[in-house]
Amino acid sequence: MxxxxxxxxxxxxxxxxxxxxxxxxxxxxxxxxxxxxxxxxxxxxxxxxxxxxxxxxxxxxxxxxxxxxxxxxxxxxxxxxxxxxxxxxxxxxxxxxxxxxxxxxxxxxxxxxxxxxxxxxxxxxxxxxxxxxxxxxxxxxxxxxxxxxxxxxxxxxxxxxxxxxxxxxxxxxxxxxxxxxxxxxxxxxxxxxxxxxxxxxxxxxxxxxxxxxxxxxxxxxxxxxxxxxxxxxxxxxxxxxxxxxxxxxxxxxxxxxxxxxxxxxxYPCGIVNHPGIDAAIALHRRIEDVATIREVIYECHPLVPELMGLLQPTDGLAARFSAAHGVAAGLADGRVSLAQYENTRVRSSDLDRLRSLVRFEPTPMLGRDEAGIQIRLADGRWLREHVDHARGSLAHPLTxxxxxxxxxxxxxxxxxxxxxxxxxxxxxxxxxxxxxxxxxxxxxxxxxxxx
Structure with missing residues (x-):
């Protein structure tokens, strides 16, 4: 044989x-x-x-x-x-x-x-x-x-x-x-x-x-x-x-x-965006009014914009391949679940505005489960959040x-x-x-x- x-x-x-x-x-x-x-x-x-x-x-x-x-x-x-x-x-x-x-x-x-x-x-x-x-x-x-x-x-x-x-x-x-x-x-x-x-x-x-x-x-x-x-x-x-x-x-x-x-x-979207969503949710807790956000810098693994670079999705299906949407939803709602990918939420004006502010900074040295978010507020302050390992990753698995x-x-x-x-x-x-x-x-x- x-x-x-x-x-x-x-x-x-x-x-x-x-x-x-x-x-x-x-x-x-x-x-x-x-x-x-x-x-x-x-x-x-x-x-x-x-x-x-x-x-x-x-x-x-x-x-x-x-x-x-x-x-x-x-x-x-x-x-x-x-x-x-x-x-x-x-x-x-x-x-x-x-x-x-x-x-x-x-x-x-x-x-x-x-x-x-x-x-x-x-x-x-x-x-x-x-x-x-x-x-x-x-x-x-x-x-x-x-x-x-x-x-x-x-x-x-x-x-x-x-x-x-x-x-x-x-x-x-x-x-x-x-x-x-x-x-x-x-x-x-x-x-x-x-x-x-x-x-x-x-x-x-x-x-x-x-x-x-x-x-x-x-x-x-x-x-x-x-x-x-x-x-x-x-x-x-x-x-x-x-x-x-x-x-x-x-x-x-x-x-x-x-x-x-x-x-x-x-989160119900591409896994490479999960650390960014984690960071956005953490920032949500520190912001009194998301309407004051003027700029969003997303430091991420290069796969994020490659796989999920769509900036303005038109429906929930497309939004699953928009890293900007996941981050915007995390900043605005403090949670990202199936509700954030419903068509009506994807097409809402507040998320449309936040998505338009997202700027990717691909960083090859970052891990696939790592990301950083920086936001600039209307008063000029910068807030930063870094996630070493996304929730749900091997280093931070779901119980x-x-x-x-x-x-x-x-x-x-x-x-x-x-x-x-x-x-x-x-x-x-x-x-x-x-x-x-x-x-x-x-x-x-x-x-x-x-x-």
């Missing part, structure tokens, strides 16, 4: 899947899963989600899989697409800062669609979910930063890999079938950064989840894919990144987990209580009274004989689990 990189990776995946998760990994997998479920429920309120529902009703196959906050079922392909889409629409999902991947959305989409349809234990589901996230992140690290710098949306391109790993494990694919599934999935990469600020950005992890489901089901039926897709010169790594570190796919696999470096957003509070805020407006059931179901997942309790918590009618 060849000992190529792809087969080494598959061997690591199957070996780790055969044993219980390490306690720290289990905890982070549960935190990632809980966060993904919360944002998936909240994301179902958007017109973009309803558009895909309408298409799925017409063109989908046999209803088999649940989707959060929906009383009806869909075929596994569209269910995965809908879940992955919803989990990214608010840009409020988890983030692995080193790769800028949001691993939860695509992995949840595939895991839930196949796990609820085909049936699996809670422990197997959690392990598959954890490994889907882990492999996705390792692939992302192997092609960073050149892949992202070329304009690829790494959450979409790597998301399909995470989706097929989780899906393949839930289906119980053997070694050769998982290798084929990876080859099939790697041929279905998608996502360009040009889609940022549109519904297409959230479509990327949704379609990655659906493509992962399709790849796993095709491999299960005997469909073949390249068993050397990661090491081949014209394979995934060679084609999608001019510079790679392929050793990161397998080094320390099972002992060192990239999943343990996952983080959870306290379990803060994460649960976030999930409650996301779920309760859509499904009143359901948040605690979701939290409890995720907490008890490892002991669950099926996904019945989890599905009942996220589906309004309670639903069932079955073929």
């Amino acid at each position: 060849s000992s190529g990189l792809t087969r080494q990776l598959v061997r690591h995946i199957t070996d780790v899947a055969a044993h219980p998760l390490l306690p720290a990994v289990k905890r982070e997998a549960q935190r990632t899963l809980l966060n993904a479920l919360g944002v998936a429920v909240a994301g179902t309120r958007y017109g973009a989600f309803r558009s895909v529902v309408a298409v799925a009703r017409i063109h989908g196959g046999r209803p088999a899989s649940p989707v959060a906050a929906q009383p009806e079922r869909f075929d596994a392909y569209f269910a995965a697409l809908l879940t992955g889409l919803a989990a990214h629409l608010d840009d409020f999902d988890d983030t692995h800062l080193a790769s800028v991947i949001h691993p939860g959305a695509a992995t949840l989409g595939a895991s839930l669609a196949l796990g609820a349809w085909r049936g699996t234990t809670g422990s197997k589901f959690l392990t598959a979910f954890a490994l889907g996230c882990e492999v996705q992140l390792r692939v992302g690290m192997a092609i960073s930063p050149s892949h992202y710098d070329q304009g690829w949306h790494i959450t979409g391109t790597c998301g399909v890999i995470g989706a097929v790993v989780s899906g393949g494990l839930i289906l119980g694919l053997d070694f050769e079938s998982i290798a084929s599934a990876l080859g099939i999935a790697a041929s279905q990469t998608l996502g360009h950064r040009e889609g940022f600020g549109t519904h297409t950005k959230a479509f990327h992890p949704g379609k990655a989840a659906a493509n992962g489901v399709l790849a796993a089901l095709l491999a299960e039926s005997g469909f073949s894919g390249s068993p050397e897709v990661f090491e081949a010169p014209r394979g995934f790594l060679g084609v999608l990144a001019p510079r790679q570190r392929s050793e990161l796919l397998t080094d320390g696999f099972g002992d060192r987990w990239e999943l343990l470096s996952n983080t959870y957003k306290p 379990d209580g803060e994460l649960e509070a976030k999930v409650r805020d996301l779920i309760e407006p859509m499904m009143p009274g359901a948040a605690q059931s979701v939290i409890s179901a995720v907490g008890g997942l490892e002991r669950a004989h099926s996904l019945e309790r989890l599905v009942a918590a996220i589906v309004p009618s309670g639903g069932g689990v079955g073929r």
Whole structure:
């Protein structure tokens, strides 16, 4: 048997899947899963989600899989697409800062669609979910930063890999079938950064989840894919990144987990803007009247204006890619939540004025989770605030209580009274004989689990 990189990776995946998760990994997998479920429920309120529902009703196959906050079922392909889409629409999902991947959305989409349809234990589901996230992140690290710098949306391109790993494990694919599934999935990469600020950005992890489901089901039926897709010169790594570190796919696999470096957003926008928002909120407490602000200097990592340089967004979707908006909202309101990204708030005159005052000062020496804000008031005074590590970063992570509070805020407006059931179901997942309790918590009618 060849000992190529792809087969080494598959061997690591199957070996780790055969044993219980390490306690720290289990905890982070549960935190990632809980966060993904919360944002998936909240994301179902958007017109973009309803558009895909309408298409799925017409063109989908046999209803088999649940989707959060929906009383009806869909075929596994569209269910995965809908879940992955919803989990990214608010840009409020988890983030692995080193790769800028949001691993939860695509992995949840595939895991839930196949796990609820085909049936699996809670422990197997959690392990598959954890490994889907882990492999996705390792692939992302192997092609960073050149892949992202070329304009690829790494959450979409790597998301399909995470989706097929989780899906393949839930289906119980053997070694050769998982290798084929990876080859099939790697041929279905998608996502360009040009889609940022549109519904297409959230479509990327949704379609990655659906493509992962399709790849796993095709491999299960005997469909073949390249068993050397990661090491081949014209394979995934060679084609999608001019510079790679392929050793990161397998080094320390099972002992060192990239999943343990996952983080959870306290604000629904690009994570590179979070330290600036922290600083703006801190300054809000020191200002008697924001109308007296005359100038705002934003010292930040160069990625901030590159990814979020839009100064005057016209709606809530575009505002998620406007660092000036996040800072203006923090200065004006003293908080930044979903309400600050509603269209009416984005278009308000006070935020329009504050955004126009923001001037970026990109500073390469600053960390991605670091920023400084300086404001000049009408009386000539300057106020300054510096954030060394943003709230929600690895150095300042959300506590379990803060994460649960976030999930409650996301779920309760859509499904009143359901948040605690979701939290409890995720907490008890490892002991669950099926996904019945989890599905009942996220589906309004309670639903069932079955073929």
